[in-house]
C-alpha cells in the first residue's frame with residue numbers, strides 16, 4: 048500500500064476543511080425550564096418516575112402506557128388515569144422535580160439543545176480536569192483502545208447527566224478521559240446505534256459533547272463486514288469515504304432545526320476523511336509489518352440490527368462499497384458539521400458472501416465479530432496510539 052490520495056494524482060490536501068460556521072447565534076432551543084406540570088397531551092405515553100424506573104430507568108421505548116391508537120391484546124386491560132391524579136385543570140399531577148422532568152424530556156427528545164450538550168461537556172471537563180484534544184469512539188469489541196489511556200478518569204454513561212446508555216454486548220458504556228502518547232484524549236467505550244432505538248441525532252450526540260470539551264480530531268473505529276473480495280478477516284480498512292444508506296432513506300443526524308453554533312445548515316462532506324491521517328496510518332501499517340492487511344476503502348452504514356441479505360450486499364458492492372456496518376457514518380457527519388478532523392477505520396470481522404449458498408458457518412454473527420475484534424485488538428490499539436503519537440509530536 049503506497050500513499051493514499053483519492054484526487055487522481057493531485058497533492059495530498061493538508062488544509063483543514065474550515066466550514067466557516069458562525070458562533071453565537073442561538074436558534075432558540077428551549078431548555079426545558081418549564082414548570083413541572085406535565086400534561087397528558089404533551090406526551091401521552093409518560094407517567095411517574097416510580098413507574099418508569101420500575102422498568103429499568105428512562106430508556107428509549109420505555110413507555111408506561113400503550114401509545115395512542117395501539118391495539119391492545121384481548122387479555123390486556125387499559126387502566127385509565129385515576130381521577131385522584133387529575134388536577135381540576137385536567138393536567139396530570141407529576142411527582143418529578145423540575146430537574147428530573149427536564150432530564151426525562153431530554154432523553155425523550157430527538158435532538159439535544161446546545162445548552163444541554165454544554166452542560167454534559169462541562170461535567171466531563173470539570174470531572175476530568177483536562178480538555179481533551181482527540182476523541183476516540185471504540186467499535187464493537189474494540190473497547191481496549193480506551194484501556195491504554197493513562198491517568199484515566201472513567202465516567203460511566205449512567206452517571207453522566209442526560210447521557211444515553213449502551214445496550215450492546217462489546218460496548219461497555221464508559222467514557223475514559225486521560226492521556227495517550229502525550230495527547231489528551233477522551234474515548235467512548237461503547238457507542239449508540241440506530242437499531243438500539245435511538246434517533247441518529249442522539250446516536251451521535253457524544254460527538255458534539257466532544258467538540259464542546261475541546262476535541263479537534265475524531266478517531267472513529269468499527270467492526271464491519273468485508274464486501275470487497277480482496278479483504279480478509281482481521282484486515283483493517285482505513286475509511287476514505289462512505290455511502291450513507293440511512294441518508295438515502297431520508298434520515299440524518301442533522302435533521303431538524305440547525306443550531307449554527309455547531310455548524311452550517313448545509314455542510315459539505317466531500318473531504319470528510321483527513322488525507323494526512325490516512326497517509327500516516329498507511330506508513331504506520333508498513334512500520335508495523337501489516338501493510339498487506341491495510342486497505343483504503345468505502346464504508347456504508349445500514350440500520351441493522353440484522354445483517355444484510357445477499358441481494359443487499361450485491362447492491363452495495365455495485366455501488367462501490369468495500370465494507371458494511373451499522374455505525375460511524377452519522378458520527379462522521381456530526382463531526383464534520385462542527386468542523387472536526389476525522390480519521391476512521393473498520394476492522395473487517397467477517398467476509399460478506401455475495402453469492403447464494405447454504406453454508407451456515409458463513410453466516411455472520413456477533414460472537415464472531417467479537418472474537419475477531421479480540422484477536423486483532425492489539426494491532427488496532429498500536430495503530431491508533433502510534434497515530435496519536437504522531438499527532439502529539441505535530442508530524443501528522
Ligand SMILES: O=P(O)(O)O[C@@H]1C[C@H](O)[C@@H](CO)O1
Pocket residue numbers: 185186187215238240268269270271351372373374375412413416
Ligand atoms: O459499533 P460497531 O459498528 O463497531 O458494531 C458493529 C455493528 C453492530 O453493532 C455489531 C454487529 O455485530 O458490530
